[in-house]
Amino acid sequence: MSQDTPAGDSAEKLTHFGFETVPEDDKARRVRSVFDAVAKRYDVMNDLMSGGVHRIWKTAMIDWLSPGPGTHLLDVAGGTGDIAFRFLDKAGAGAHVTVADINAEMIMVGRDRALDQGRLDLDWTVGDAERLPFKDRSFDYVTIAFGIRNVTRIKHALADMRRVLKPGGRFMCLEFSKVVLPGIDKVYDEYSFRMIPRIGQMVAGNADAYRYLVESIRRFPDQETFASWLREAGFEQVKYRNLTGGVAAIHTGWRL
Secondary structure, three states, rough: OOOOOOOOOOOOEEEEEOOOEEEHHHHHHHHHHHHHHHHHHHHHHHHHHHHOOOHHHHHHHHHHOOOOOEEEEEEEEEOOHHHHHHHHHHHOOOEEEEEOEEEEEHHHHHHHHHHHOOOOOOEEEEOOOOOOOOOOOOEEEEEEEEHHOOOOOOHHHHHHHOOOEEEEEEEEEEEEOOEEEEEEEHHHHHHHHHHHHHHHHHOHHHOHHHHHHHHHHHHHHHHHHHHHHHHHOOOOEEEEEEHHHOOEEEEEEEOO
């Protein structure tokens, strides 16, 4: 069922939570519960699940973004600060990041990391990607990494992220995607469904949370479909790049 499609005129609107069908109004609560449970071990789990490759993907996104000094980024669903810190290191003097995440536990992890590193050029906001608490045309860049698939109404969020971009501003999304190399898909599925929940149980004490995350990846649209959603939201010059044979992809668009 589509993220933005009602189940029927008289029925409550439904969406998916992994492979489970749930009321739209219940998904955000369930997602928040998942990340509450794994926040403190989230970055460790990312390293273990991807063999550290997620770091290469995030660096590739910031390299493509190529931010300059004095620019302001909004990083949505960026609670632990991974994208924010890379942006600041790349952009240089006078750059600033606003991190917004619906999950307060994730924000606390990122804020503590920033303080430990002596980083003061960030601010942190608990906020919903579908209803960002910022004025129109406020940011030079908006990014979201491995967060868009957890949003209940993805098209609403894309439109709102465009709203807060300045004219000439750039949007960029890093997300798991559809494998495009023959043979990799079967190995990837076997690893994802059998091993990742086991690792989640051993390291984070929560197999169900990581089972949901694996399922949510499989429910996310393919590269061309998601690119069409960006165009529908009003972004222009939409492009994407596959990473690791399509295991992940970077999507970008501009507000012109």
